[in-house]
Amino acid sequence: MGRPTTVGSPGKRLLPAIVSISLFLPLLFSGTAPAADVTFSSKTYGLFYQRELAGGVKDRYAPLYEYLSADAANLGGKPLSFHFYGWGRADLAEESGSGRTSGEIGSLYMEYLHPQGNAQAKLGRFFLTEGVAMDTIDGAFAKATSPVGLGVSLYGGVPVEYTILNGAEEGDSLYGGRVFFVKAGFTELGASYLKENGSPGRLDRELYGGDLWVRVASGVELTGQASYNRTAREMASERYAVRIVPGAAVDISAGYEAYTYEGLFRSALNPAFVFPTVDNNDQVRTIFGIVDWEFIPGWTLEVAGKNIRHDKSDPGDANRGEVGLRYSYNAKKDVAGIVAAFVAADRDENEYREYRAFATHSPDKLRLTLDAIAQQYKREPIAGIGKKNAYQVVASAGYQLLAALQLSGDLTYTQSPIFEKDYAGLVRLSYDLGTGTGGKK
Amino acid sequence: MMRRAFAANLLGAVLLALLFGCSAVSKTPSVPPKHPEELPTGRVNCLECHENVSTGALKPYGTFRHSRVFINAHGAYARQGQSLCSSCHAPAFCQTCHAGKEELKPNVKMGDRPDRMAPHRGDYLVAHRIDGRLDPGSCFRCHGNKNDVKCKQCHK
Numbered sequence: 001m002g003r004p005t006t007v008g009s010p011g012k013r014l015l016p017a018i019v020s021i022s023l024f025l026p027l028l029f030s031g032t033a034p035a036a037d038v039t040f041s042s043k044t045y046g047l048f049y050q051r052e053l054a055g056g057v058k059d060r061y062a063p064l065y066e067y068l069s070a071d072a073a074n075l076g077g078k079p080l081s082f083h084f085y086g087w088g089r090a091d092l093a094e095e096s097g098s099g100r101t102s103g104e105i106g107s108l109y110m111e112y113l114h115p116q117g118n119a120q121a122k123l124g125r126f127f128l129t130e131g132v133a134m135d136t137i138d139g140a141f142a143k144a145t146s147p148v149g150l151g152v153s154l155y156g157g158v159p160v161e162y163t164i165l166n167g168a169e170e171g172d173s174l175y176g177g178r179v180f181f182v183k184a185g186f187t188e189l190g191a192s193y194l195k196e197n198g199s200p201g202r203l204d205r206e207l208y209g210g211d212l213w214v215r216v217a218s219g220v221e222l223t224g225q226a227s228y229n230r231t232a233r234e235m236a237s238e239r240y241a242v243r244i245v246p247g248a249a250v251d252i253s254a255g256y257e258a259y260t261y262e263g264l265f266r267s268a269l270n271p272a273f274v275f276p277t278v279d280n281n282d283q284v285r286t287i288f289g290i291v292d293w294e295f296i297p298g299w300t301l302e303v304a305g306k307n308i309r310h311d312k313s314d315p316g317d318a319n320r321g322e323v324g325l326r327y328s329y330n331a332k333k334d335v336a337g338i339v340a341a342f343v344a345a346d347r348d349e350n351e352y353r354e355y356r357a358f359a360t361h362s363p364d365k366l367r368l369t370l371d372a373i374a375q376q377y378k379r380e381p382i383a384g385i386g387k388k389n390a391y392q393v394v395a396s397a398g399y400q401l402l403a404a405l406q407l408s409g410d411l412t413y414t415q416s417p418i419f420e421k422d423y424a425g426l427v428r429l430s431y432d433l434g435t436g437t438g439g440k441k
Numbered sequence: 442m443m444r445r446a447f448a449a450n451l452l453g454a455v456l457l458a459l460l461f462g463c464s465a466v467s468k469t470p471s472v473p474p475k476h477p478e479e480l481p482t483g484r485v486n487c488l489e490c491h492e493n494v495s496t497g498a499l500k501p502y503g504t505f506r507h508s509r510v511f512i513n514a515h516g517a518y519a520r521q522g523q524s525l526c527s528s529c530h531a532p533a534f535c536q537t538c539h540a541g542k543e544e545l546k547p548n549v550k551m552g553d554r555p556d557r558m559a560p561h562r563g564d565y566l567v568a569h570r571i572d573g574r575l576d577p578g579s580c581f582r583c584h585g586n587k588n589d590v591k592c593k594q595c596h597k
Contacts (some may be wrong), residue, residue, distance in 0.1 A: 039531065045545065065545060069533035073474050081474060084532035089544060095542050098590040104535040113474050117467030118497060118524050127535050131517040134582065136541060143522075145467045152468050161586045162542045164593045170586075180521070184469070185458035185494035185501060188521050211521060213500065221504065223517050237578065239517065243510060248488040251508040253478050259578045268585045271596040273577060284578060292508035302509045315574040326556075332483040335556035343571065350571050356562070358555035373563040392563045396553040406513065412553035416564035426552060 036072045039434040043067040044441040049412075049424035062093035081111045083126070103261040106136070108139040119144040128155060131178035131192020132209030132227045136160040139174070145182060153178045159196055165270035170269065171196040171205070176210075190214045196267065205267040219246045223255075236263035241288075243402075254289040282312045300326045302315035302339075314348030334360040365400035367408065375416075391418035398428070406430045448539045472497025476529045482510070483556065485529070497525030512558050516582070 045065040050058060066088050073081040088103030089096075109124025122141040128134070130141070130153050156175035163170050176194035181187070189212055189299040196205040221243050229236040241255030260283040261365010265273040274280065291303045302324040309317045321334040324339035336359035345351050374391040382387070391414070397410025407429055414422035447589035466534065472495065488493075494501055498518065503571035505511065505518070505525065519526055519535075526535075538547050538560070561569075573580050 034539055041531075041533070043545055043550075045550065061513065063544075065551075067533075069531060070561055071531050074531050079474070083532045085531075085536055102542070102544065104541050109531050113471060114466060115471055117469055118471045118522070119466045120471075120524060121449075127532065127539055129516065129535075131520055134516070134520065134539070136539075136587070144465070145463050145469075147467045149467070159586070160541055162588045164588045164590055164596075167597075184499040184500050186569075190459055190498065210515070211516075213521060215501065219503065223514065225517055225520065241514065241517075243504075243514075245503045245506065248486060248503070248506065249476075251506060251510040253514065257578075261577070264581060265585065268581065269586045270584055270586070270592055271584055272592055273571065273581055277596055278577060284576060286576070289509045290513060292510050300448040304509065304513075306576075309578070310575075318575050320575075328483060328556075332481055335483065337556070343575070345575070351572060354563075354568075360556060367553060369553050369555050371552075371562075375563060375568055377567075377571075378594070381570060390564045390567055392570060394552050394555070398553050408553050410549075413553070416567050418564060418566055426549065428553070 036076075037068070037074045039074045039432070040318055041069045041433075042109070042429075042431040044427075044429040046427040047096075049110040049422065050364070050428075051419055051422050060093050061091070061096040063089050063091050063096040063160075065089050079115060081113070083111065084108050116142075117145045117147075125160060126281075130155065130160060131176070131211060132207040133192070134192045135174060137174055145180075149182045149184075151180045151182065158311045161269055165269045165271050165274065169268075173197060176207075180211075181430065186215055204231050207236065220244050227263075227417040229266060232260075232263045232266045234260055234263045236260065236266075249294040251292040252290070255287075256331075257284075257286040257288065259284055265383055279312055279314075282310055285309045298328050300328075302326065314347070318343055318345035318350055320323055320344075330362055333362045336360070348379045352376060352381075367396075367400075371396075377417075380417065385417045387417040390414070392416075404431055404433050469499075470496050472524050472528045474528065480529060495525055497528060500523055509558075539583060539587070542589055543587075543590070544589055 008248055012346065045067070046062070047065070048062045050060045068087070069085040071081065071083050075081060085106040086104060086108070087106070089101060091100045092412070105125060107124070107126050109122050109126040112121045114120060120143050125136065125138045126141065127136045128141060133155065137155065137157040137159055139155060141153065141155040143151065143153035145151035159174040160169045161170040174194070174196040178184040178190050178192035180190035192209040192211070194205065194207045194209070207227050207229055209225070209227040212222065214222045216222055220239070223243065223359065224240045226238045227236040237259035239255065239257045241253050243251070243253040245251050252380040261278055261280045265278070265280065268274055272278060286306055286308050288306045289304070292300060294300045302322070304322045306320040308320065320341065320343045322339065324337060324338040326335055328335045337357070339356040341354040343350060343352050353376045354373065356373040358369070360367065360369040371394040372391070375389065377388045378391065379388070392412060394410055394412045396408060396410040398406055400406050410426040412424040412426070413422070416422070422427070484507040485594070486506045488506060491502040495505065498505070498521065537550065546561045548562045551557050551559050567581070
């Protein structure tokens with residue numbers, strides 16, 4: 001069960017060391033910096049919005065955000081790279097979040113990518129998706145595949161989590177791994193394990209996972225992922241799907257997905273996923289299907305459907321359907337689309353319809369976009385407020401000032417059951433600099 | 442107790458790393474760390490240039506056509522390895538949505554890209570009550586352990 005919170009874990013104490021090492025490692029290669037392939041991106045967002053809440057209260061906000069990312073590959077002519085991503089906020093008017101300033105380092109790590117076998121290693125803070133893991137950690141990761149296709153990956157460190165759940169703290173350490181077998185173009189099978197501990201008992205997380213990708217015929221593949229929560233002693237989640245890709249124009253998928261609240265949400269650090277917000281004895285079973293069909297070059301039809309079944313009558317079952325049409329033009333630089341979606345449910349308060357239309361226009365260095373969305377709820381979504389409709393329109397205009405510098409601005413108008421009137425303006429300055437050839441998105 | 446477990450795990454990791462040293466690594470060429478050519482804007486269809494099987498994910502390129510199907514299921518592929526993703530996408534790309542305590546909604550950051558499948562369009566503060574009741578698992582992926590204090594204004 002729980003441990004005294006005054007005892008710091010070795011993992012927590014390692015954090016400053018890991019970050020420091022990661023920060024200074026690139027300096028080792030500073031002598032050979034010209035060989036490095038460097039990309040740098042700065043995105044500045046200046047927002048201004050005024051909200052008139054029900055009751056006539058008006059609030060004005062002006063947060064200024066700066067997002068920075070930097071990637072340097074081929075350090076010292078070696079398959080080493082350095083990655084950084086982070087953001088910060090300062091409020092110029094009323095407080096818009098937790099305090100007048102905020103920010104975080106999303107990633108900061110060194111990576112070694114072996115020229116063969118996709119062997120790799122990471123050290124620092126990074127976002128990891130490997131088997132049952134989908135976490136950001138301060139730590140290390142290594143992965144290698146043998147000549148016969150058997151492989152292993154291992155990771156360990158301190159989870160980078162943020163709790164807003166009273167009485168629950170972030171985990172102190174997280175480690176795990178995955179063993180897998182891969183046969184090129186035919187199959188990949190994996191079994192994984194994850195353990196997060198050091199927190200009060202209910203937050204301990206111990207997951208066993210399995211993942212599968214099999215190409216059963218040309219253009220036909222099966223995928224599956226399952227995870228078992230050993231702490232909760234029940235399946236956390238399962239997802240199985242068949243996907244048919246007969247050519248470059250059609251993509252069809254259908255499948256089954258299920259999860260239990262106790263198994264999946266047991267380690268949640270957000271009160272939205274624990275009792276009393278949700279009934280932890282509930283579980284969800286979903287059948288889904290998606291079709292993506294480019295029936296004429298540039299014209300794509302998207303159809304998606306989902307049947308959601310709950311064990312509990314509240315929230316009850318529901319069906320969600322969606323039909324969309326997209327048209328891409330101007331050498332794919334521009335797209336226009338319309339989407340209609342509905343949710344039909346056992347309970348009236350869960351039913352709504354949604355309509356959306358958007359278009360972009362990019363002549364030369366100019367870029368203009370328009371995006372409109374409307375929602376119609378069957379019952380008033382906010383008790384006591386008679387409004388059952390919401391809509392939002394976003395208009396954006398941008399200009400490429402220099403090859404690496406773009407200035408754009410958005411104007412947003414929203415009306416909804418929560419906001420009588422919501423005007424928002426955004427100024428966006430994007431600076432993207434890259435050396436060498438090739439592209440990253 | 443915990444220190445011992447951590448040390449044992451670290452030792453195990455080092456031993457395995459040695460076991461899987463360079464000589465035991467597959468000779469298949471790794472996916473390049475960066476896509477060798479500039480990528481067009483919009484949804485990518487690898488089949489426009491590539492055939493057969495990718496060296497990175499060892500799956501057919503058709504699997505990675507960025508259709509609506511792939512976008513919905515991209516997590517399943519990423520959980521089998523990120524190397525092919527990172528050939529075209531910088532690490533910051535994932536964290537546009539999968540961030541720690543992100544405050545700006547993806548669709549606000551990408552207001553000039555309505556063609557992107559950015560979640561939470563419109564006044565999602567209202568719609569999330571329904572989507573969250575019906576399918577909270579889809580919310581959990583991003584909001585379970587990586588939170589914005591704005592959630593706490595209502596979820597106490």
